[in-house]
Amino acid sequence: MPDSEKSVKQDPIIQLIVFRLGEEEYGIRIEQVKEVTITPEIARMPKTPPFVKGIANLRGDIIAVIDLEERFRLRSAGQEMPAVSYTMAIEAKEYTIGIMVREVPQPLSIQQSIIEKAPEFIQDINIHDKYIEGIAKIEDRIIVVLDMLKLLTPSEIMQLQPKTESSGSGSRTTA
Amino acid sequence: MKSREQEYREIFMAEALEYYNAMSRHISELERNPTDEPSLNELFRLMHNLKSNSRAMGYNSIGELAHHMETIFGLIRSKEKTFTGSVVPVLFTGIDTIGEMIRAVGANEDMPTVERLLDNLDRLVRGEEPILEEEEDDTDEDANRKLELSDLVYIQIKKLDHLMNLVGELIIDRDRVLTLSQEIGNPALLMAATHLSRIADELQYSVMDARLVGVGSLFSKFPRVVRDVATAEKKDVELTMVGEDIQIDRNILQIITDSLLHLVRNAIGHGLETPQERVAAGKPAQGHLTLSAQTERDDVLIQVQDDGRGIDVESVRRKAVERGLVAANVAATLDADAVRAFLFEPGFSMAKEVTEISGRGVGLDVVKLAIDSLGGQLRVESVLGQGTTFTLVLPTSIAVKGALLFQLDQRNYAIPLMHTDSVVSLQPENFNVVGGVLLTRLQDENVPVVSLRRLLHNGDGPLPPAVKAEVEGRQDIIIVKYNNRRLGLIVDRFLRQQDIVVKPMSKPLDTIDLFGGVTLLGSGQVCLVLDVPALTRLFLAKRP
Numbered sequence: 238m239p240d241s242e243k244s245v246k247q248d249p250i251i252q253l254i255v256f257r258l259g260e261e262e263y264g265i266r267i268e269q270v271k272e273v274t275i276t277p278e279i280a281r282m283p284k285t286p287p288f289v290k291g292i293a294n295l296r297g298d299i300i301a302v303i304d305l306e307e308r309f310r311l312r313s314a315g316q317e318m319p320a321v322s323y324t325m326a327i328e329a330k331e332y333t334i335g336i337m338v339r340e341v342p343q344p345l346s347i348q349q350s351i352i353e354k355a356p357e358f359i360q361d362i363n364i365h366d367k368y369i370e371g372i373a374k375i376e377d378r379i380i381v382v383l384d385m386l387k388l389l390t391p392s393e394i395m396q397l398q399p400k401t402e403s404s405g406s407g408s409r410t411t412a
Numbered sequence: 413m414k415s416r417e418q419e420y421r422e423i424f425m426a427e428a429l430e431y432y433n434a435m436s437r438h439i440s441e442l443e444r445n446p447t448d449e450p451s452l453n454e455l456f457r458l459m460h461n462l463k464s465n466s467r468a469m470g471y472n473s474i475g476e477l478a479h480h481m482e483t484i485f486g487l488i489r490s491k492e493k494t495f496t497g498s499v500v501p502v503l504f505t506g507i508d509t510i511g512e513m514i515r516a517v518g519a520n521e522d523m524p525t526v527e528r529l530l531d532n533l534d535r536l537v538r539g540e541e542p543i544l545e546e547e548e549d550d551t552d553e554d555a556n557r558k559l560e561l562s563d564l565v566y567i568q569i570k571k572l573d574h575l576m577n578l579v580g581e582l583i584i585d586r587d588r589v590l591t592l593s594q595e596i597g598n599p600a601l602l603m604a605a606t607h608l609s610r611i612a613d614e615l616q617y618s619v620m621d622a623r624l625v626g627v628g629s630l631f632s633k634f635p636r637v638v639r640d641v642a643t644a645e646k647k648d649v650e651l652t653m654v655g656e657d658i659q660i661d662r663n664i665l666q667i668i669t670d671s672l673l674h675l676v677r678n679a680i681g682h683g684l685e686t687p688q689e690r691v692a693a694g695k696p697a698q699g700h701l702t703l704s705a706q707t708e709r710d711d712v713l714i715q716v717q718d719d720g721r722g723i724d725v726e727s728v729r730r731k732a733v734e735r736g737l738v739a740a741n742v743a744a745t746l747d748a749d750a751v752r753a754f755l756f757e758p759g760f761s762m763a764k765e766v767t768e769i770s771g772r773g774v775g776l777d778v779v780k781l782a783i784d785s786l787g788g789q790l791r792v793e794s795v796l797g798q799g800t801t802f803t804l805v806l807p808t809s810i811a812v813k814g815a816l817l818f819q820l821d822q823r824n825y826a827i828p829l830m831h832t833d834s835v836v837s838l839q840p841e842n843f844n845v846v847g848g849v850l851l852t853r854l855q856d857e858n859v860p861v862v863s864l865r866r867l868l869h870n871g872d873g874p875l876p877p878a879v880k881a882e883v884e885g886r887q888d889i890i891i892v893k894y895n896n897r898r899l900g901l902i903v904d905r906f907l908r909q910q911d912i913v914v915k916p917m918s919k920p921l922d923t924i925d926l927f928g929g930v931t932l933l934g935s936g937q938v939c940l941v942l943d944v945p946a947l948t949r950l951f952l953a954k955r956p
Contacts, residue, residue, distance in 0.1 A: 280823060280938040283868035284924050292921065292930060294938050299918045299930050332919040391920030 248350045253373075254325065255380055256342040259311030264345065264373065264380045271326040271333060273342055276302070289394065290337060295326060302335035303394065329389035345380075347373055352382055419626060421517070424469050426564035428514045431458045435507045446495040456485045462510070473523050474513045480533040481506045487537065502532050502542050569662060572623050576810075579612075579619045580913035584932040586612040620809045623663070627705040627714065628656025630665050634676060634703055641680045648687050648698045649680055655705035660712045661809045664786055668714070668804060671779040675716040675802050676701070678776075683720035683800050693797065695719070710814075711788075712806045719799040723792070725751050732757075752792050753896040756780040780895070784945045787813060787830050787928065805830075813914055815931075815941065816890065817907040820864055824939040825903075826912055826931060831944035833893040835906060840883045848877030848956030852900060854891065861889060861900035862951055868926070870954065877956040894948040901947070914941050926950065 253264035254273070279291040279302050288308040292299050302324055306312040324335040325342055352371035368388045373380040387393070435458050438451040445451075459482035466475035484503065487493040495503070512524050532542035586609050593605035631653050642649040684690075684699035691697050702717040725748045732754040733740045743751075755776050783790045783804055794800040807813065807830070814829035836854065843861065844851045850861040866875060889900040912931040916922065928943035 278937065280930075280940060282921060282924070282927075282940070284926060285921065289921070292918070292938055292940075294932055299915055299932075299938060301918060301921050334920075391923065394920045 248348045250346050251349050251352075253345045253347060253380065253382065254342045255345045256325070256338040257340050258306050258309065258338070259313060259316075261311070262378060262380045263305075264382045265325070265327065265385050266382075267344060269327055269385045270342075271328050273323055273325050276322045276324040276335075276337055286394075293324070293335060295324075295333075295335065298333060300326065300333050300335050301394070302337055304337045306339075327385050327389065330386060334389050334394075345375075347375060351375065419629075420469065422564055424465060424471075425514065425518045426566070427465060428462060428474075428517070431462045432507070432511045432514055434458055435510065439503060439507055442495055443500065449489075452485060452489045452495075456482060456489055459485060471513075471517060471523075473526060474510065474517075477506065477510060477513070477526050477530065480530055480537075481510070484533060484536055493536070498542050498544060499536060501544060502529070502536060505529060506533065569623075572619070573663070575619050576623065577915075579616050580915065581932075582612050583616055583913055587933070620661070623661050623809070624659040625662045625665060626656055627658045627660055627665065627712070628653075630669060630672065631656050631703055631705070634672075637673065637676060638680065638701060641677050645681050646686060647680055647684050649684060649701050650698050652700065652702045653704070654702065658705040658707055658712055659808070660705075660806065663810055664806055664808075667782055667786055668806065671782045671804070672703075672714070672716065674775060674779050676703070679716055679718040679720065679800070679802075683718040683722075685721055689721075693721075707808075708805075710808055712808055714804040714806065715801055717799065717801040722796040722798055722800055723752060723755070723794040724796055725794075728752065728754055750896050752794065755792065756790065756895055786810065787828050789830065813912055814909065815912045816909055817933075817939065818888075818890065818903040819905040819907060820868075820903050822904075824907065824933060824937060826910075826939050826941045827890060827892065827901075827944065828914075828928070828941065829909070831892050831894055833891040833898055836889050836891065836900075838887050838889060840880070840885070840887075843880060843883055843887075845878050845880050848875075850878040850880075850883070850900075852889075854898070857898065859891060859898045859900050860951070860955070861887075861902060862955075864901040864903055867901070867947065867951060867954070873954075875951075875954045875956050892944045892947070894944050897948060899948055899951055912939075912941070 252267040254267050254270045255262055255264045257263070274295065277293040277295060279293045281291040282289065282301075285291075288304050290302045290304050293302050304318070306318075318337065319339055323338050323341055325338065326333050326335055351373045353374070354371050368383055370382045370384040373382055435455060438454045438458075441448055441451045442455070459478045463475050463478035463482060466472070466478060481503065484493065484499070488495050488499075493499060506529060509524060509526060509529055513526075515521075516523050528543075532544075535542050589605050590609055593601045634653070635651055638649055638651045641647075679701055680699075684701070685693065685695075687697040690699065700717075700719045702715070704715045704717070706713050729743050729746070729751045732738050732751065733743045735757075737754055737757055738746070756779075757777060780790050783806070787807055789803075789805040791803040791805065792800065793803070815826040816829060816832050816835070817824055817826050819825070834854075838852055842852050846858075851858045852861050853859070862875070862878075870876075887902050888904070888906055889902055890906075891898055891900050893899075914929040914931055916929050917924070917927055918930075921927075925946040926943055928941045931939050931941055933939050
């Protein structure tokens with residue numbers, strides 16, 4: 238990596254946490270990741286979208302755990318989550334949320350300038366471009382940098398799937 | 413338990429001592445810089461506050477002294493006097509004396525005499541020289557006395573909430589350590605775990621105790637409310653309050669404040685008749701309203717009782733049918749309690765004409781929801797022509813709840829005991845299917861029964877009609893009760909009864925109202941706590 242003073246000043250180094258979803262690599266800015274741990278026992282929560290795996294006890298904090306492979310339909314058939322998976326605790330705006338991944342996420346330092354704005358074609362692969370901060374190309378790797386804060390808003394998690402508006406009180410008035 | 417008077421006195425003491433300390437600070441500042449305006453303003457303000465507080469508490473001599481001091485500071489502030497010469501020692505003496513008087517209140521002793529001081533202050537106001545006496549023997553004592561801290565600490569409720577949460581987690585860990593130590597079976601470990609458990613218990617009760625306040629702190633606001641509402645409604649109302657010393661968690665009291673206000677307004681506005689109507693009905697012209705609090709086991713009961721016209725069950729029944737809340741043929745069979753339960757239905761209360769006929773119903777659903785959110789119950793009893801009683805059954809503390817644990821699909825769930833009616837195991841022959849709903853007969857009442865699995869995991873549509881052939885073998889059923897409706901929930905297996913610490917559901921999942929929260933079991937497992945009101949509503953909305 239070029240380390241001249243000039244490039245440091247004008248092109249800050251940022252740290253990403255890189256993980257795999259399906260066949261692709263994704264990254265999140267390290268500030269947004271609170272910790273990475275082996276996925277704790279998850280209690281399935283009825284009346285939630287299928288990609289919300291349930292809730293888990295993370296050192297006394299009860300957090301929701303979601304599966305982004307399922308959310309973005311990136312899982313190939315027969316590629317179930319392994320028995321031991323990892324969970325990244327992400328700090329969203331008002332809460333912490335867990336994201337389940339199949340391999341240990343790795344840190345990676347890159348220059349900010351490497352991240353390019355997402356090209357149009359990205360919309361084809363199920364992830365709507367509004368969650369994507371950009372694409373980083375490093376040698377032969379391509380890393381999709383996600384904007385977690387947009388991805389983890391309550392409405393994204395609870396209402397994207399039309400099925401969720403279900404618990405009694407919501408539609409009570411017509412009964 | 414403290415009486416209210418004592419409580420008020422302690423609060424007065426704490427505030428007065430705080431004022432006194434601030435006064436000492438500011439007058440010292442003033443001595444260094446005799447024209448320091450911020451200090452002067454503060455002193456003036458503090459004297460004024462102390463004067464009002466003391467007079468309100470009946471400590472007139474403190475009030476009198478504070479009044480005189482306020483006058484002088486006012487004069488200095490408006491530059492009619494200066495903080496120089498003989499003014500300085502008199503004002504210092506004044507503040508010292510205020511300190512002595514406050515301490516005398518705290519120690520329940522006689523007040524020091526202040527005539528000479530007041531006389532000196534008057535002289536200053538008139539522009540005369542005060543008569544100063546040398547009091548040499550006093551200086552030692554003064555130096556000792558000034559270093560005094562209040563016995564009361566103000567604390568933000570937020571900090572207590574945090575403590576409470578921490579204790580909740582400690583209790584969960586305590587259970588876990590106890591379970592583990594029993595499994596391991598090491599005597600020394602077991603002893604340490606038992607000791608830890610006892611201390612954790614005591615800590616829990618101390619923190620809970622620190623959050624308790626007298627119900628009187630809320631009740632005391634009502635004489636004025638009653639007077640105002642009664643005047644506006646042209647009613648003659650006598651308010652009686654009972655059980656002001658009953659203790660309850662401060663946050664619970666906060667949450668029910670609006671509900672209680674609502675019930676009291678309703679009772680005066682709609683429940684009680686005008687004096688003329690009362691006399692015509694053969695009742696005393698003055699209406700009676702009673703606010704009472706009492707403890708019942710671990711719960712606190714708060715009642716709003718009036719001797720007004722009562723609720724006309726028949727008109728409520730009629731309106732419930734008109735509003736489409738119940739079919740006419742079903743309505744005819746409902747008993748009075750079941751009919752009165754309609755008053756808490758959201759659709760019901762909106763109807764203005766109903767309130768005029770039945771005399772009740774403005775926003776009772778809101779009251780009901782507030783009480784539900786606490787895991788409490790709202791009941792109503794009424795005799796036509798004799799009056800109505802609303803009863804709020806509230807937990808003493810928010811954090812710890814008795815709960816029934818059970819299993820469904822190998823997962824643990826909890827249901828608060830507050831909403832559990834009974835637990836039964838029934839054979840298939842005990843069930844009937846009526847209109848696609850499984851019914852069983854319990855204590856001469858038909859109770860609908862539903863598989864909890866189906867209720868939770870059914871999609872958006874209505875539940876499929878129940879078929880009797882599906883019921884195989886013995887069924888473990890928890891009968892829950894909400895708003896006078898009983899509902900049986902078929903579960904896989906009962907586990908046990910246990911005190912649990914309910915943590916609120918974390919965002920963003922808190923929008924799912926079926927769960928009142930989660931708790932952690934001794935094993936560290938996450939256990940969902942079901943919300944019976946929401947479950948009942950879900951069943952009513954989705955029944956076949």
